Amino acid sequence: MLLRICGHNEVQRDVGLRFGRNQETLQKKFMEVLTATELLAGDYIRTPTREELHRITERLQVDRRYWPYFSGFVGAMDETHVCVKVKLELQRMYWNRHDNASLNIMAICDLNMLFTYIWNGAPESCHNTAVLAMAQQSDSEFPLPSLEKYYLVDFGYPNKQGFLAPYRSSRNRVVRYHMS
Structure with a gap:
C-alpha cells in the first residue's frame, strides 16, 4: 500500500478500495510502514564519498x-x-x-x-x-x-x-x- 501511494501517486481512498481496507486502517498501516522505512533508510541509503x-x-x-x-x-x-x-x-x-x-x-x-x-x-x-x-x-x-x-x-x-x-x-x- 505504501508503494502504491508513494510510487504511483495514488490517493489513500483509491488504495483502500483496491485492497479492501478502510481509510483509518490504511492511514495507520501507512504510517507504520513509512516509519519503519525511514529507520531502515540509514542502513541502506548512503551518500557516496x-x-x-x-x-x-x-x-x-x-x-x-x-x-x-x-x-x-x-x-x-x-x-x-x-x-x-x-x-x-x-x-x-x-x-x-x-x-x-x-x-x-x-x-x-x-x-x-x-x-x-x-x-x-x-x-x-x-x-x-x-x-x-x-x-x-x-x-x-x-x-x-x-x-x-x-x-x-x-x-x-x-x-x-x-x-x-x-x-x-x-x-x-x-x-x-x-x-x-
Missing part, C-alpha cells in the same frame, strides 16, 4: 568509443518538475506554464544511473542556472567536480569549469548522452 564520486567506472574506460572523449565524466545533471500542493498565497511563486504548481528538483546521476545528489527547493519559475546557484549556495555538501572532471548538463546550465553543456550550434538537433 568524494572518492567514489570521482572514481572512473571500468565500463567507461574499456569502451574505446567513449574513453578518449568522456575521460573526465563524473555524472549527468538535470532537473525535473514535481507537482506540489501549496497554500493559496504561495501558488503564484510555484505556478508553471502548464497551469499548476510545481517544484524544481535538480539531480545528478552517475554512469550506472544511480543518483549521487538530489536538491529540491526551487520554485517552478526559476531557470536552471538559478537552481544550480541556489543549490551551491545553500548546500555545503554540493559535489563540485575537481578541476579535471565535469558533469554533462543541458542547455539551461552554464558551460563553465566542471559543467559541459552542448555547443550552441547543436540547439536544433536532439543531443543524447546515452552510453549503453
Whole structure:
C-alpha cells in the first residue's frame, strides 16, 4: 500500500478500495510502514564519498568509443518538475506554464544511473542556472567536480569549469548522452 501511494501517486481512498481496507486502517498501516522505512533508510541509503564520486567506472574506460572523449565524466545533471500542493498565497511563486504548481528538483546521476545528489527547493519559475546557484549556495555538501572532471548538463546550465553543456550550434538537433 505504501508503494502504491508513494510510487504511483495514488490517493489513500483509491488504495483502500483496491485492497479492501478502510481509510483509518490504511492511514495507520501507512504510517507504520513509512516509519519503519525511514529507520531502515540509514542502513541502506548512503551518500557516496568524494572518492567514489570521482572514481572512473571500468565500463567507461574499456569502451574505446567513449574513453578518449568522456575521460573526465563524473555524472549527468538535470532537473525535473514535481507537482506540489501549496497554500493559496504561495501558488503564484510555484505556478508553471502548464497551469499548476510545481517544484524544481535538480539531480545528478552517475554512469550506472544511480543518483549521487538530489536538491529540491526551487520554485517552478526559476531557470536552471538559478537552481544550480541556489543549490551551491545553500548546500555545503554540493559535489563540485575537481578541476579535471565535469558533469554533462543541458542547455539551461552554464558551460563553465566542471559543467559541459552542448555547443550552441547543436540547439536544433536532439543531443543524447546515452552510453549503453
